[in-house]
Amino acid sequence: MSTIGIRPKEVATINRSRRPAPVRGAAWARVLPLAVAFALGAIVAGGVVFGLTRPDPIERTADRLRAESALRDKTQIKTLTELARGTRTRLVPVLDGLNRAMPPADGAAGPVAVTDADVETWRQAAAAAVQDFADPPSGETATNVARSSLASAVRQIATTVDTYAAARDLTGPARAAAMDLAVRQRADALFTWSVGATALDALSVDAGHGHQHVFLPTSPGQGALTPDAEPEGSHDS
Template identity: 80%
Template sequence: MSALGNRSQEVATINRPRRPAPPRPATRGRVLALAFAFAFALGALVAGGVVFGVTRPSSIEQAADRLRAESALRDRTQIRTLTELARGTRTRLLPVLDGLALALPGDGPAGPVAVTAADVEKWRQAAAAAVQGFADPPSGETATNVARSSLASAARQFATTVDTYTMARDLTGPARAAALDLAARQRADALFTWSIGATALDAVNIDAGYGHQHVFLPTSPGEGALTPDTEPEGSHQP
């Protein structure tokens, strides 16, 4: 071969594009590890975003949670107010209850003669004040509404009992006896209804964190009314 041919072959060899050297095993491993880590991180971000988007409370749920919290706080205030009202109402009704126990037939002595018109008028005023105390009730949680409604119903029943007794005073003979018997049964029903409200009120006070609140009226064993438990007043035992 001539010198010119050899020179052309050398130039062609020099100008031929060189193939990149294959990556070393260690470099390739690092690249794969970085790629895997990046893919995992990206997947975690995407998955986390999806989970957050799915589980994040909606505006409606957030509003509902806020309303529930406000309702619970409002109910605790209503429970305290209702308990104070029940105690005041019990104080008003005790003289009525004691007077009717003397005036109506039952386990104790019946003494209509010992009751004056002035006494009956005081009973009527006390019963009317008890009924008025529960006028225009606020709306609360179901358990609180049950307690309030039961106590209010009992107050109305006591007022009806006094009205029946007042009517019986103007009667004579069998009609008077029947009216007095009716008043006695109304009094027993009023006591039973009050005991239901007092029991419900005790329960909601415990749930609200105020402890036992026993706002019961005195009853005799034969009247069948619910009675307070033995837990101390203010105790948080269920």
């Protein structure tokens, strides 16, 4: 554009009028840092909340292991109940024979004649029952206690048979002392079994299997625990 004929002051005025107007640069410069700070704060806060509420890997692993352990224990309780029932079936003839051959727990006399073959049959049955409880699986504490009580009772019954067999070969006071020992061992075995059976019954109810009564037959003088009055397989209300 030619400036001929235009005074210098007029040229300066024209040039100033053609400069672009500021686009609120100062205001935007103040707003931009605040916007960035707010966005970063939101991101950080969201990450913190997510990090705090998201399950920790260790917690997830612990929850999974607890669930697996509960399922495994429920299966073990059912398996142990079946084993206890089979063991009871195996040992009832042994206890019936011992009850006929030995004085009862109240000290009354009247044992019947027993052959060596009878005693050997009892020994074999008791030994098989002991073997059934050998190498037990590891489970929850309460299940382990119930299983250990039943296993201990089985071993005590096997010992009772051995003690009775030894007493048969004795005479006089020695025979009486050995027979008394066998009587006490039998009573201890039945009591120990009743403890395991009571614990197993409670475990079975808690596991959803209902009442399971696997008690061995006892006489009032033997002091063992007895099953409750709940029907077999029923659940507590």
